[in-house]
Amino acid sequence: AQSVTQLDSQVPVFEEAPVELRCNYSSSVSVYLFWYVQYPNQGLQLLLKYLSGSTLVKGINGFEAEFNKSQTSFHLRKPSVHISDTAEYFCAVTLRNQGGKLIFGQGTELSVKP
Amino acid sequence: EAQVTQNPRYLITVTGKKLTVTCSQNMNHEYMSWYRQDPGLGLRQIYYSMNVEVTDKGDVPEGYKVSRKEKRNFPLILESPSPNQTSLYFCASSLNTPSSYNSPLHFGNGTRLTVT
Numbered sequence: 001a002q003s004v005t006q007l008d009s010q011v012p013v014f015e016e017a018p019v020e021l022r023c024n025y026s027s028s029v030s031v032y033l034f035w036y037v038q039y040p041n042q043g044l045q046l047l048l049k050y051l052s053g054s055t056l057v058k059g060i061n062g063f064e065a066e067f068n069k070s071q072t073s074f075h076l077r078k079p080s081v082h083i084s085d086t087a088e089y090f091c092a093v094t095l096r097n098q099g100g101k102l103i104f105g106q107g108t109e110l111s112v113k114p
Numbered sequence: 115e116a117q118v119t120q121n122p123r124y125l126i127t128v129t130g131k132k133l134t135v136t137c138s139q140n141m142n143h144e145y146m147s148w149y150r151q152d153p154g155l156g157l158r159q160i161y162y163s164m165n166v167e168v169t170d171k172g173d174v175p176e177g178y179k180v181s182r183k184e185k186r187n188f189p190l191i192l193e194s195p196s197p198n199q200t201s202l203y204f205c206a207s208s209l210n211t212p213s214s215y216n217s218p219l220h221f222g223n224g225t226r227l228t229v230t
Contacts, residue, residue: 009154032213036221043118043204043221044157051216090156094213100145100164101172102212102219104157 002027004093006105014113015083021076021108023091033074034092034102035065044090050074061085086112116141120205120222127195128230135190135225137205145208146188147172147219148180150201157204163188164211195229202226 007022025031032051036044048059055067065076074091091105118139127133139146147162149172159172163182177199179191188207192199203226206219 006156034218036219041223043223044206044219045221046218049216049218096213100147100162100170100211100213101159102147103159104149106154106156 002031002093002095002103004091004103004105006089006091006108008108009106010109010111012111012113013081016080018079019077019081019085019110021089021091021110023074023076023105025072025074025091025093027072027093027095030096031093032096033065033067034094035059035063035074035076036090036092036104037061038088038090038107040087047076047089081110081112083112083114085110116220118205118207118220118222120203120225122225123223124226126228126230129196130194133192133195133227135192135203135205135227137188137190137222138186139188139207139220140186141207141209141220142185143207143209143220144185145211145217146182147206148178148188148190149204149206150174151204151224152201160190160203192227195227197229200227200229 005024034049035047037047038044050067058064094102148160149157158174161180163169205222208217210217
């Protein structure tokens with residue numbers, strides 16, 4: 001069965017610093033990968049997705065992620081964060097064309113300090 | 115506006131008192147799902163539905179029921195709530211299943227349930 005591990009539960013950074021949120025998955029078959037963001041007291045919004053093609057995926061708000069099949073990773077990056085990026089970020093995986101399950105990681109709290 | 119609407123946003127109840135959390139989407143999506151969010155555990159899937167009258171268990175279905183009698187609605191029913199069901203619940207929908215190409219989930223704003 002597939003699973004998702006987000007390696008950091010909390011990531012504090014200063015404003016304008018770069019950030020990387022790490023995500024590893026386990027699956028023996030092809031997958032689709034997603035990053036979602038949850039701002040305080042809100043539902044989740046799609047940040048970006050990897051379906052196929054280029055392994056570098058660009059999303060909203062200046063975020064990008066790189067799919068690395070050999071390392072089964074899908075790390076999220078932003079070169080310069082803002083206070084408004086403070087939120088919880090979730091990595092998620094689903095098996096290609098195999099039903100209705102979307103598995104989420106445990107979440108990473110990004111805290112951007114001035 | 116395209117959206118997933120959950121009600122209520124907040125609910126406090128007592129052990130054993132049946133309750134229903136409603137979920138409605140206006141995007142004609144086929145797929146709908148319920149998740150619960152608990153600190154340190156991320157989101158765990160409770161039930162999902164791939165179309166009208168088609169529902170399946172997720173990873174944590176015990177103590178919950180769902181129904182999908184019409185496409186837009188997917189209520190979550192707790193027949194006899196217990197304190198371990200205190201959580202933040204999210205409903206989500208997508209055009210097709212999440213494993214279909216380019217069918218991302220759209221989430222409601224959540225229902226915070228407290229069972230005493």
